[in-house]
Amino acid sequence: MKPQTPQSSKMAIPEQSSKELAEAFTKTLSLASRSVHADDYINNHQAVAPPLHVSTTFRYSRDPEKLQPWNNHNPNTPHDSHIYSRDSAPNTTRFEALLTSILNAPAISYSSGLAAFHALVVFLNPKRVAIGGGYHGCHGVLHILHKLNNLQQLDLTSPSDLALLQKGDIVHVETPLNPTGEARDLAYYRQLATEKGCYLTVDATFAPPPLLDPFKWGADIVMHSGTKYFGGHSDMLAGVLAVRPDRGDWVQGLKEERLHLGSVMGSLEGWLGVRSLRTLELRVRRQSENTQRLVEWLDGEKAKRGVVGEVVDKVVHASLQEEAKVEGSWLKEQMPEGYGPVFAIWMKEEVVAKKLPSKLHLFHHATSLGGVESLIEWRAMSDQKCDKRLLRVSIGVEGWEDLRDDLIQGFEALKAEK
Numbered sequence: 001m002k003p004q005t006p007q008s009s010k011m012a013i014p015e016q017s018s019k020e021l022a023e024a025f026t027k028t029l030s031l032a033s034r035s036v037h038a039d040d041y042i043n044n045h046q047a048v049a050p051p052l053h054v055s056t057t058f059r060y061s062r063d064p065e066k067l068q069p070w071n072n073h074n075p076n077t078p079h080d081s082h083i084y085s086r087d088s089a090p091n092t093t094r095f096e097a098l099l100t101s102i103l104n105a106p107a108i109s110y111s112s113g114l115a116a117f118h119a120l121v122v123f124l125n126p127k128r129v130a131i132g133g134g135y136h137g138c139h140g141v142l143h144i145l146h147k148l149n150n151l152q153q154l155d156l157t158s159p160s161d162l163a164l165l166q167k168g169d170i171v172h173v174e175t176p177l178n179p180t181g182e183a184r185d186l187a188y189y190r191q192l193a194t195e196k197g198c199y200l201t202v203d204a205t206f207a208p209p210p211l212l213d214p215f216k217w218g219a220d221i222v223m224h225s226g227t228k229y230f231g232g233h234s235d236m237l238a239g240v241l242a243v244r245p246d247r248g249d250w251v252q253g254l255k256e257e258r259l260h261l262g263s264v265m266g267s268l269e270g271w272l273g274v275r276s277l278r279t280l281e282l283r284v285r286r287q288s289e290n291t292q293r294l295v296e297w298l299d300g301e302k303a304k305r306g307v308v309g310e311v312v313d314k315v316v317h318a319s320l321q322e323e324a325k326v327e328g329s330w331l332k333e334q335m336p337e338g339y340g341p342v343f344a345i346w347m348k349e350e351v352v353a354k355k356l357p358s359k360l361h362l363f364h365h366a367t368s369l370g371g372v373e374s375l376i377e378w379r380a381m382s383d384q385k386c387d388k389r390l391l392r393v394s395i396g397v398e399g400w401e402d403l404r405d406d407l408i409q410g411f412e413a414l415k416a417e418k
């Protein structure tokens with residue numbers, strides 16, 4: 001399948017994002033420039049840095065003639081008029097304006113990635129959701145919805161389950177996949193969803209821009225745990241849904257439902273989010289390059305007779321998938337800018353997997369991913385069902401050679417204890 005291009009070059013700076021910028025430049029601005037400027041139109045203060053507004057409520061007009069129910073439009077701040085922060089607020093509005101530009105589609109924020117997934121399923125209201133492996137929390141959300149309305153969870157990898165899909169159901173694909181960082185072929189799932197009359201929703205948390213644009217491959221809704229790369233500093237929880245531009249007023253519908261679900265992001269998080277998105281492209285490119293180098297090195301060393309090969313059983317990452325070696329493969333086309341910054345290591349024994357994090361100095365032993373600091377997690381700590389020899393690694397922006405040397409000394413310390 002050929003990648004689908006946005007309807008017009010202006011699409012990359014969506015209307016609600018920045019008319020002024022779109023008019024000033026005849027070309028589409030780069031992702032890096034849009035990350036810094038796509039919310040400028042909202043700024044009605046002289047301050048260059050965005051203020052943090054913590055108010056939950058906003059004054060109505062003092063002129064009784066101007067009072068209109070559920071409308072607090074202020075002509076002096078046309079893009080920054082609010083009523084109550086469960087509906088909208090200044091910092092999250094700027095965060096959403098940036099995301100709308102960065103993701104090439106109208107975007108809405110939530111209090112966490114799982115809140116976003118919950119909102120997505122509630123909005124589309126399917127009878128069945130086909131979902132593969134990946135982040136176990138999303139399965140947990142479906143489990144709760146099953147309790148409420150008997151929603152059925154189908155296995156994306158089972159032909160007999162897929163045969164049960166019907167019009168209006170959801171095909172939900174996570175790519176790259178948690179915890180291994182392997183990628184999935186979105187064109188294949190788009191075709192499957194189209195044949196069955198289903199929606200295609202994509203959890204692209206592991207490959208933020210510029211690494212992947214699932215809309216090019218026909219996604220109806222793209223979801224991100226904004227806690228990861230959008231936040232990027234391990235200090236905020238957020239979730240994001242972006243809607244394919246030709247889906248009309250879906251974002252308005254999601255916004256109306258969010259008002260009642262109450263799963264909005266906090267203002268502090270919105271402020272942190274804006275600050276973080278400014279450097280998204282820099283961070284993600286660096287993290288992706290670091291990862292590619294480390295994975296290549298680790299995988300190469302594993303085959304040799306040395307300390308790595310003695311303790312490591314296998315390394316898994318999109319860059320090691322067969323299709324990554326084939327020019328023109330779906331993987332190369334889907335991720336031309338590089339692969340995600342998370343990969344998995346299977347150690348030879350459970351005991352060494354459990355110990356390795358304690359031997360490292362630059363990797364924090366912690367769950368989550370996407371921050372500037374590298375993390376390693378003995379995955380059994382937060383996913384009881386996974387193989388106990390599995391370590392999930394999230395690469396940060398440190399120098400990759402330092403991370404490599406830290407791993408070498410960690411492997412050597414393990415060997416010395418044997």
Ligand SMILES: Cc1ncc(COP(=O)(O)O)c(C=O)c1O
Nearest residue numbers: 112113114135178205225227238
């Ligand atoms: C792929 C993926 N999707 C969704 C989530 C949930 O995001 P959050 O923790 O922000 O709710 C995670 C969290 O790790 C994740 O890895």
